[in-house]
Amino acid sequence: MSVAPSGALLATYSFLFIRLEKQAVAQTYQAQIFVTLRPSVLDPAGTAVQSGLHQLGFPTVEHVRIGKYVELTLEAASESEAKTQLDKMCDQLLANPVVENYRFELTPGDAS
């Protein structure tokens, strides 16, 4: 038997082993993401809803701001990796950093 195939065999086994190991430690997380307008940005929809609430009989309501709520599940090797992934998702798509802020909560386990 030549050397090359056994080298390839070894590489295949170590590749499979790493994959199995990754699968073994991958954990599902559930994320709840809150996207809100930055305080400096006017929110005309929030203002309209506020005046609606006043008319409904809640005259003390103030500072109504309307944001977005996104929930999702993801897999990651650790909580910090999940956070890194979520930061990327928020910075690049889920929020527009020019006008919005975001925060998220992370809980281990599937959505149920």
Added chain:
Amino acid sequence: MNVGIIVFPGSNCDRDAEMVIRDLLKLPVRLVWHQEKDLSDLDLIIVPGGFSYGDYLRCGAIAQFSPAMAATIHHAEQGKLVLGICNGFQVLTEIGLLPGALMRNRDLHFICDRVSLRVERTDLPWTQEYATKKVITIPIAHGEGCYYADAEVLKEMEAHNQVVFRYCDSTGSVDEASNPNGSLNNIAGICNRQGNVLGMMPHPERASDPMLGLTDGIHLFQGLMKKVAIAH
């Protein structure tokens, strides 16, 4: 000059722009499906109006990840021309080719109207044909056209003359009464620092065919033809 018009699922002003380029200006033009990756044959890319990907999440947010937009960024980086109209302007801010963002109109209404615009500079290929007529009338049709950028960015843009069009009254006076949507500094259209990327909420393609009653928009495209003719 070769013109390409990006077509996203949900674009609806793509064919209006195509008609202007092909039938009124007699230039070669092709519709570019959003999955296309190679746009190297084009001199001008138009990102048209509409509701790309349903405008889900935010206007223009999902469109920014299409292969055609990656190619558009590459195109712009080479100094070639990019025009974003309405939803196209929103897409260009989302991908960062232009600063700021477009938010819900101040009064929350979708506005469909003809507005007066003051052309703030005529040294750009986009606006060189407006040298003798600086107040023009162009239609708008948007729900999210309120231009926003933070104070620092706004200051820098004004310092570099990046505001190309401002909402004004028929005499060219810029004030709150002539601001249809609450845009900061009455901004209707801006360019990047280099001037090769222009984004605007008003629709010049809807003010080009004499049959529609307004023709102030055609001069924008005519100015481009001149610029590119010189460059070649």
